[in-house]
Amino acid sequence: MQCPGADSLFLRANGNFVCWDDAGSDKVLQPYDIEKDMSRIFSDGGPCALIAKKLAGNILPFPETCPGCYCLSLRGSPCFNSRVLNVMQVEPSSRCTLECKACATPEERERLQ
Numbered sequence: 226m227q228c229p230g231a232d233s234l235f236l237r238a239n240g241n242f243v244c245w246d247d248a249g250s251d252k253v254l255q256p257y258d259i260e261k262d263m264s265r266i267f268s269d270g271g272p273c274a275l276i277a278k279k280l281a282g283n284i285l286p287f288p289e290t291c292p293g294c295y296c297l298s299l300r301g302s303p304c305f306n307s308r309v310l311n312v313m314q315v316e317p318s319s320r321c322t323l324e325c326k327a328c329a330t331p332e333e334r335e336r337l338q
């Protein structure tokens with residue numbers, strides 16, 4: 226199994242790193258903490274490395290969330306390298322009002338403030 230949660234990062238506008246996208250965007254991997262080294266998210270032994278380890282063992286990283294997440298692929302194997310980040314997705318604001326169908330609902334945006 227593989228998914229982008231193993232080799233890519235999603236930083237939400239509230240400062241939390243979450244689990245890539247879709248259902249995973251509600252799964253906080255590392256909450257914002259000004260006292261904390263936020264780069265730990267992508268270190269050996271950090272949350273992304275643990276996701277990769279579980280996927281490689283055919284174990285769902287988050288059994289309550291992953292089955293409903295479109296990011297999950299049952300084929301292939303994850304690739305984690307703490308020196309190589311595949312994609313970094315940054316949400317600059319949660320105040321967009323365009324309401325595209327694939328994006329967060331107005332209620333979700335309010336909750337993220």
Ligand code: SF4
Nearest residue numbers: 228244249291294297
């Ligand atoms: S499949 Fe699971 S680990 Fe991967 S992005 Fe979705 S919630 Fe996160």
Ligand code: SF4
Nearest residue numbers: 321323324325328329
């Ligand atoms: S509602 Fe549309 S334009 Fe606004 S952030 Fe979402 S996808 Fe982008």
